[in-house]
Amino acid sequence: MKIVAVTACPTGIAHTYMAAEQLEKTARRLGHWIKVETQGAMGIENELSQEEINGADLAVFAADIAVQRQERFAGLKVIEVGVQEAIKHPEAVFGRLSG
Amino acid sequence: MIRIRFDFPLANGLHARPASLLQQACRRFAVTVVFRNERNHHRADVVSALELVASSTLVHDPCSLEISGRQEKEAARALDAFLRRKLPHVDDDIPMPDAPQEGTPWLPPVFHEKGVHSFQGRTLAPGTGSARAEILHRARSLPKRFAAGEKDGKKELQLFEKACLEVETELKTTAAGARERNAAAILNAHLAMVADPGYRARIAGLIVKKKMPAGAAIEKVTALFARTMQRSSSVYLRERADDLKDIAARLGEKLYGRSSLPPPPRGPSSRIHKGQRPCGPLVHKGPRPSGPRVIVAAGLSPSELLALDRRRLRGLVLGDVSATSHSAILARSFAVPAVSLPAHELALINAGEELIVDGRRGLVIQKPGPGLKRYFRLEADLQRRLARRRAALKMRPAQTRDQRRIEIAANIGNAAELEPAWQNGAEAIGLFRSEVLFLERDAPPGEDEQYAVYSRAIRSAKGRAVIIRTLDVGGDKPLPYLALPAEDNPNLGYRAVRFYGEHSGLIRCQLRAILRAAVHGRLKVMVPMVTSLEEVRLVRNLLAEAATELRARQVPHTSNLEVGIMVETPAAALSLESLAKEADFFSVGSNDLLQYFLAVDRNHPKLEGLYDPLHPAFLRLLEGLAAGARSANRWLGICGEMAGNPEFLPLLVGAGFDGLSMAPQRIPAIKERLGELDGGECRNLLKRAGRCADNGEARRLLAEFNDRGNSAPIIRSSGADPIGLPHLGASALIAAEWVSLGSPSRTAGEAIRELCGLLELGGRVSAASALEEAVWKRETTFATDLGFGFALPHGKAVTVKACSIAFLRPRRPIRWSGKNSAPVRAVLLIAVPEHGGKTHLRLIAGLSRRLMDEGFRESLFAAAEAPTVLALINSAVAVG
Numbered sequence: 001m002k003i004v005a006v007t008a009c010p011t012g013i014a015h016t017y018m019a020a021e022q023l024e025k026t027a028r029r030l031g032h033w034i035k036v037e038t039q040g041a042m043g044i045e046n047e048l049s050q051e052e053i054n055g056a057d058l059a060v061f062a063a064d065i066a067v068q069r070q071e072r073f074a075g076l077k078v079i080e081v082g083v084q085e086a087i088k089h090p091e092a093v094f095g096r097l098s099g
Numbered sequence: 100m101i102r103i104r105f106d107f108p109l110a111n112g113l114h115a116r117p118a119s120l121l122q123q124a125c126r127r128f129a130v131t132v133v134f135r136n137e138r139n140h141h142r143a144d145v146v147s148a149l150e151l152v153a154s155s156t157l158v159h160d161p162c163s164l165e166i167s168g169r170q171e172k173e174a175a176r177a178l179d180a181f182l183r184r185k186l187p188h189v190d191d192d193i194p195m196p197d198a199p200q201e202g203t204p205w206l207p208p209v210f211h212e213k214g215v216h217s218f219q220g221r222t223l224a225p226g227t228g229s230a231r232a233e234i235l236h237r238a239r240s241l242p243k244r245f246a247a248g249e250k251d252g253k254k255e256l257q258l259f260e261k262a263c264l265e266v267e268t269e270l271k272t273t274a275a276g277a278r279e280r281n282a283a284a285i286l287n288a289h290l291a292m293v294a295d296p297g298y299r300a301r302i303a304g305l306i307v308k309k310k311m312p313a314g315a316a317i318e319k320v321t322a323l324f325a326r327t328m329q330r331s332s333s334v335y336l337r338e339r340a341d342d343l344k345d346i347a348a349r350l351g352e353k354l355y356g357r358s359s360l361p362p363p364p365r366g367p368s369s370r371i372h373k374g375q376r377p378c379g380p381l382v383h384k385g386p387r388p389s390g391p392r393v394i395v396a397a398g399l400s401p402s403e404l405l406a407l408d409r410r411r412l413r414g415l416v417l418g419d420v421s422a423t424s425h426s427a428i429l430a431r432s433f434a435v436p437a438v439s440l441p442a443h444e445l446a447l448i449n450a451g452e453e454l455i456v457d458g459r460r461g462l463v464i465q466k467p468g469p470g471l472k473r474y475f476r477l478e479a480d481l482q483r484r485l486a487r488r489r490a491a492l493k494m495r496p497a498q499t500r501d502q503r504r505i506e507i508a509a510n511i512g513n514a515a516e517l518e519p520a521w522q523n524g525a526e527a528i529g530l531f532r533s534e535v536l537f538l539e540r541d542a543p544p545g546e547d548e549q550y551a552v553y554s555r556a557i558r559s560a561k562g563r564a565v566i567i568r569t570l571d572v573g574g575d576k577p578l579p580y581l582a583l584p585a586e587d588n589p590n591l592g593y594r595a596v597r598f599y600g601e602h603s604g605l606i607r608c609q610l611r612a613i614l615r616a617a618v619h620g621r622l623k624v625m626v627p628m629v630t631s632l633e634e635v636r637l638v639r640n641l642l643a644e645a646a647t648e649l650r651a652r653q654v655p656h657t658s659n660l661e662v663g664i665m666v667e668t669p670a671a672a673l674s675l676e677s678l679a680k681e682a683d684f685f686s687v688g689s690n691d692l693l694q695y696f697l698a699v700d701r702n703h704p705k706l707e708g709l710y711d712p713l714h715p716a717f718l719r720l721l722e723g724l725a726a727g728a729r730s731a732n733r734w735l736g737i738c739g740e741m742a743g744n745p746e747f748l749p750l751l752v753g754a755g756f757d758g759l760s761m762a763p764q765r766i767p768a769i770k771e772r773l774g775e776l777d778g779g780e781c782r783n784l785l786k787r788a789g790r791c792a793d794n795g796e797a798r799r800l801l802a803e804f805n806d807r808g809n810s811a812p813i814i815r816s817s818g819a820d821p822i823g824l825p826h827l828g829a830s831a832l833i834a835a836e837w838v839s840l841g842s843p844s845r846t847a848g849e850a851i852r853e854l855c856g857l858l859e860l861g862g863r864v865s866a867a868s869a870l871e872e873a874v875w876k877r878e879t880t881f882a883t884d885l886g887f888g889f890a891l892p893h894g895k896a897v898t899v900k901a902c903s904i905a906f907l908r909p910r911r912p913i914r915w916s917g918k919n920s921a922p923v924r925a926v927l928l929i930a931v932p933e934h935g936g937k938t939h940l941r942l943i944a945g946l947s948r949r950l951m952d953e954g955f956r957e958s959l960f961a962a963a964e965a966p967t968v969l970a971l972i973n974s975a976v977a978v979g
Contacts, residue, residue, distance in 0.1 A: 010880050013893045013931055013940065014947040018885070021948035041895075041931070042940050064881060087951075088886045 003027060004048050004076075005036040005060040006067050009083045012040030019062045019086040020046075026090035039068055048072070060093060062086035100167040101175040106159050107136075108187040108702070111423070112336045113156035115288040117189050118148040124181040127539065130168035132178070137161040147297025152339060153327040176585050183702050204460050205872045209474045209848045215467065218444045222461040223422050223437035224430035227479055228413035229455040229467070231388035232448055235396035241314035241351040252307040259306060259313045262353035266293050266346070273405065281432045285342075285401045285425045292346050298324065313354055321347040338424040345400030386451045393454045397445060401425040409433060414456030416463050418442050438463050459868075470846070477849060481856040481867075488860055489767065493524035497770045499752060500777045506758035507770055508564075510738055514552055517559045520763040524770060527564040529686065529760020530625070530738040531556060533609065534571045542580050543605055549612035557620040564621040566686065566736075566760075567613055568665060569638070570606060571595045571627040581605065590694070595628035596638065603641055610645040617657035625663040625686055630670040635681040638662065665738075667691035672724045679731035686760070687724070689739025693717060712741050713797045718750060719789040725754040736760060745772040749804055752776050753785030775900070780804075832942060833972050837861050837905040838965040844907065847882075847915045847923075851875065851892055854905040854928040862900070863930065869898040870930050882916035884923050887956055890915050891947070893929035902939030903930045904946075906968055908960070925959055942976045949975035 005023050009015040020036040027034035037048045050072060053059070058077040061067050062085070081093050109117060125132045125145050132145040138160045143150035145164075156162060164182075166174050210217060247254035267290060274286035292298065298320060305316035325340035391411045397418035404415075404426050415430055415437035422439075430437040436458030448454065448465065455464040455475055464471065497507040508529030509520035513536070520528065536544050536552060544552075557565050572578055573586075573594020581602060586592040599606045616622055626638050639662060649656045662681070666672050667688035675685060689712065694701050696717055699709045712718075728735035736758035741747050743761030745768055751759060752773070761769065784804050791797040837857045844850040851874055852867075859867035873894030877883065884890040890913075905928045912922030927950075929943055949955050955975065962968045 011877055011893060011895060011931075013895070013929060013943055014891050015881075015883070015885075017944040017947040018891075018951055021951040025951065038944075040940075040944065042937050042944070082881075084881060084885060 001032045001057045002055060003032050003034045003058060003060060004053050004056040004073075005034060006039060006048070006063065007036060007083065007086065008039035008061075008063040008065050008067055010065055012042075015064075015083045015087065016040035019083045022087050022090040023060065023062065023093070026094060030091075030094055032094070039063075044068065060086075062093070100165055101171050102163050102165050103175060103179055103182065104161065104163045105182045107156050107162050108158065109190050110158050111190055112158060113151055113154060114336055114339055115148060115152055115291060115342070116284070117186060118151040119288065119291045120185065120189055121145060121151065121181070122148055123539075124178055124185075125174065128168070128170040128174035128177065130166050130171050130174040132174070133165040135163045135165065137163065144297070147295050148291050149295045149324055149343070150297040152336065153324050155327060155330065155336065172585075173579070187702055205868075205875075206460070206462075207474070207848055207852065207871060207875060209470050209846070210462075210464075212468060212470055215464065215471055217462050217464040218440050218447075220416075220438045220440040220444070220461050220463060221422065222458055223415070223417065223420065223424075223427040223439050224435060225458040226434055226436035226482065227455065227457050227459070227475055228393065228436045229453065229472070229475065230391040230393045230411075230413035231451050232395050232416075232454050233387050233392040234448070234450045235394060235399070237397065241318050241347070242355050243312055243315045245312045246314065246354040250310055252310055255313050256303055256306050258354060259302065259316075259350075262313075262350050263293055263299065265353045266349045269349075270402075273402070277405075281428055282401075282405060285429065286405075288425075289342060289346055289402065292343055293350075314351055317347050317350050317354075338421055341398060341400060341420075342425055345402055348400070349402065388451060393456055395445065395448050395454075397442065399426050401429055404429050409435070414438075414454070414458070416440060416445065416448065416454070416456060418445050470848075473845070474849060474852060477844075477852055477856070481852075481860070484860055488862075492771060493767045495524075495770075497526065497773050499773055499781075500775060501779070503752075503778050505752065505756065505773060506736070507766055507773070508566075508736070508738075508758055508760035509763045509766065510760050511556075511763070514555050516763065517556055520766075521559065523763040523766040525563075525763060525766055527566070527758065527760075528556065528560065529566055529736055529758055531565060531567045532571070533567050533569060537570060537572065537578055543578070543608070546608050546612045546615075549609060550615050553612055553616035553622065554619050557616050557622050560620055562620060564623060566623045566625050566663065568625045568627055569596075569599075569613075570609060573598075590691075590700075596626050596634045597628065599634075599641065600637060603644075606638075607641050607645045607648070610642050611649055611656075614642070614645055614649060614656040614658075614660060615654060617660055618655050622657075623661040623663060623684070625665050625684075627665045627688070628667060628691075629664045629678070630668045632674075632678060632681055635662070635664060635678065639681060666724065667695065669696050669720070672696075672720055673727075675724055675727035675733070676731045679728075679733050682733065684734040684736070685724075685728050686736040686738050686758075687721070687756075689737055689741040692720075692739070693741075696720060711794050712747060713788070713794045713801065715789050715791045715793065715797050718785060718797065721750070721754045722785055722789055725756065729755065734758070743769060745769060746801065746805060748772050749776055749781045749801070750785050750788060752778060753781035753783070755782075832902060832939070832976060833904040833906065833969055834861055835965040835969055837863075837903065838968045839905075839907040840962075840965065840968070842907045842909050844909050845911070845913065847878070847884075847890070847892075847913060850890075850907055850909065850913060850926050851878075851928065854892075854907055854926065855930075857905045858899075858903050858928075858930055861903070863903040864896070864899050866898040869896045870894055872896070874928065882920070884915035884920055886921055887950075887953075888912070888922065888924035888960065889950060889956060890923045890926045891929070891950070892926065893931070895931040895933055897933040899930045899932040901932060902943065904928065904943075904972060905930070906959075906972070925956075946972065946975045 007016045007019040016038050020038050023036050024034055035048060035052055036046060038045045053072055056076060059073050061078055061080045062083050064083045079096055086093055107113060122145055134143045134145055134151055136154050136156045139155060141154035143154045164178055245255055246258045270286050270290045274283045277283040277286060301320045302316045305311040305319060306313055321343055325343050328340040329337050391413045393414040393416060394407060395416045398420060399417055412435055415435055417439050419442060420426060420439045427437060436456045438456055438458060438461050440463060453466055455467050496504060498504050506526050508527035509525035510530040511517060511520055511528055512532045553567060573589050573592060583593060613622060613624055626635060629635060646656060646658055661683040663684035663686060664671060664678055664682040665688045666685050671678060672692060690701060693712055697714060699706050701710045725735055734757050737751060737756050738760035742759040743765035748769060788797045788800050791800060839853060842853060844853050851871060855867040855871045858864045864870050873896040874892045877894055878892055883892050907926045912924050914920050915923045958971055962971060
């Protein structure tokens with residue numbers, strides 16, 4: 001499956017990147033293609049292009065604050081989880097994809 | 100009659116200290132001086148300091164002195180000089196508390212635990228202490244009966260005079276024995292009050308003419324003065340009313356004896372605080388703790404505070420007392436934590452119950468539980484370590500972050516200031532104002548007297564340099580034995596080196612004393628007010644003559660003394676290269692240089708805004724003169740007020756000064772700030788500031804520079820040196836000292852406090868509490884224990900100087916976010932400055948990602964020593 005994801009947390013110092021790491025590692029292990037955009041203290045990084053979003057099967061938002069520029073994902077199925085869940089139980093996040 | 104008009108210059112108003120100095124200045128002449136406040140039409144004879152104080156004079160009040168008598172001309176000149184030169188600075192060393200806290204300060208969660216009861220008051224003195232409460236109460240009032248036993252005015256007056264004498268003697272003895280400078284100053288102010296002719300005459304009048312008992316007379320006159328002071332809109336003046344009541348209480352005790360005083364009121368203590376505070380002495384209420392104690396009292400006079408057993412005193416809880424009261428000043432001097440509470444809360448404290456006094460937060464905690472006690476023990480331990488670090492930091496050589504040495508020296512006026520200078524970490528005496536020795540006396544000090552003072556200074560310097568400025572007086576600092584003519588414009592007149600030729604005997608005498616003292620160490624002289632090479636040659640000739648005289652008398656002396664120039668005229672500032680022919684070193688007197696350069700009288704109340712060192716032209720002047728000194732290969736210092744202001748420090752570092760000399764108490768802060776500055780960055784800043792269009796632009800540029808977080812590069816090694824202090828130059832992300840393995844912390848609160856404290860100790864956070872607050876703010880939106888046995892608390896705060904990581908492994912796993920949360924075996928705290936660069940954030944992001952790797956986590960759990968933890972984290976950062 002082709003997945004695009006965004007992670008964001010209140011201070012954007014640590015958890016944004018921990019969640020991104022977990023999503024990337026787990027998705028790859030499960031055989032998915034994934035790209036994770038981080039919206040943290042350094043601003044938007046590893047930004048998703050509109051082509052990548054358009055070509056994706058679904059999106060994951062692992063965020064404790066509002067995701068910026070959500071309009072890019074119009075029409076795409078979005079799974080929203082908390083940052084904590086993405087860090088602690090990344091498998092469960094991907095488990096929801098098939099379910 | 101001569102009238103001098105002036106604007107009152109002191110922010111605290113006319114209080115006891117300026118009043119007594121004004122008296123001293125008048126006393127030397129056969130004149131009567133009347134003080135008038137033109138705003139409120141108060142009039143006071145200068146003889147009575149209390150009448151002066153009771154005039155309720157505030158800063159910028161239009162005032163005048165009316166001088167009449169045989170010596171009115173001389174007195175007028177001296178007083179004019181006093182008003183312009185001395186008066187504006189008499190409050191410079193009053194220790195003031197930090198800026199008042201706004202609103203209710205944030206408290207860590209442990210304060211909100213069940214059963215904790217705390218009172219939020221105001222900070223009087225920082226620090227924390229805990230012990231059982233001892234409550235002190237004040238007797239209602241003085242007896243109204245006749246101390247003499249009968250209605251005999253004469254006898255009653257004699258007893259009153261005797262009581263005054265006894266109190267005076269007591270105060271003199273205590274003041275002489277007081278080691279603290281503040282304590283002695285306050286006792287002397289009290290002494291002046293008992294001896295005050297206005298106060299004494301009014302009381303005597305009531306006793307003799309109105310046949311009033313002494314106690315009643317004292318109370319009436321005290322209340323009269325106290326009321327006027329209490330009405331003042333200066334808080335500082337209002338506080339002085341308490342000092343007067345202290346005097347009244349002591350007089351009452353002498354007149355009637357302690358035992359015959361009326362008992363304290365019954366019922367809640369709040370009652371006695373409404374309206375006027377009574378002036379009786381203190382008595383105990385309820386049980387007295389036998390060991391350490393926290394004293395609880397509605398008011399405590401300075402002498403009462405001094406009488407307490409300080410070895411057992413752990414804290415003070417006072418009633419409605421301000422931070423500028425003498426008692427609060429003393430509490431700060433003695434490092435006793437103190438908090439002020441409103442009367443109704445004070446009444447809720449019971450004798451013998453346990454209290455914690457948290458001076459920093461302004462809190463009093465009643466019957467603290469075990470969690471809070473542990474938290475405060477942690478805090479007290481941290482404060483002790485911080486104090487040790489500050490003491491060590493004070494004594495280390497001053498240098499910039501890029502390790503450029505800059506000598507940080509002290510300005511002093513007399514030998515008594517030597518010890519405070521060395522204790523504050525002075526590396527030299529950059530300016531010894533020798534004229535202080537010559538002022539306010541009828542004949543100049545002789546060679547031996549001067550030799551004694553100078554050699555005491557050089558001996559106490561123990562190898563450090565001492566620069567003595569030769570006599571710097573003129574029309575504005577008149578000396579009776581040096582008949583200098585009065586001038587319309589003394590600052591531009593016959594002063595300093597300009598009269599050395601005419602009064603060469605006086606100067607040769609000073610130079611002989613200096614040449615003799617120079618045998619004992621690194622003594623140098625500095626010549627004030629130089630504009631031409633000729634003037635320096637004159638001093639060199641006088642020195643040669645002085646040496647010849649000493650040789651003839653076969654007195655030991657130095658023959659080659661370094662002679663420097665005080666650069667305080669624009670002409671000198673622009674001729675350093677040619678002046679270097681006769682000068683061994685230069686020191687900029689920035690106060691006068693600025694005044695002459697901008698043509699602004701620095702004491703003129705209406706020109707305050709114009710007297711501004713940030714005038715871009717002045718900054719270019721500094722830059723240029725420094726370049727001049729460098730090309731002439733001469734040492735360059737600066738000894739004006741500018742040198743002691745941390746705000747201006749980057750500009751002075753940028754100019755390349757070799758030494759900065761300042762008031763002793765400014766040294767620690769300047770040394771600390773210096774360690775954060777980079778020479779190159781400061782040079783660029785000065786260049787840009789000098790090109791600004793106006794002062795405002797330069798000020799904004801400087802503020803931006805000063806507010807900016809530390810943008811130091813990362814050095815991947817321990818950032819600490821052998822004595823456990825951070826390298827002022829280095830900026831590592833983590834240091835071994837910020838790693839706590841086998842920590843005793845049992846809760847998230849304790850772990851966070853400990854880690855923030857470690858960063859404060861490491862010099863990475865200026866106030867750990869602000870970081871603690873930021874971390875908890877994050878923690879309460881979502882706890883940062885994310886499973887895997889890890890918690891990752893983090894926060895962003897303005898007090899963080901550089902991005903830093905601290906690491907802790909508790910002895911026993913911590914239930915981080917509640918009883919049912921998974922145990923935490925390691926805590927990694929991340930501190931980020933408010934305006935940090937992205938470099939560090941990227942490293943933290945990399946490290947966060949790395950924590951998702953089980954192998955990495957396991958090695959952090961297993962690491963046996965701090966260096967291993969350091970290496971692991973640095974490797975993660977390098978990969979990230």
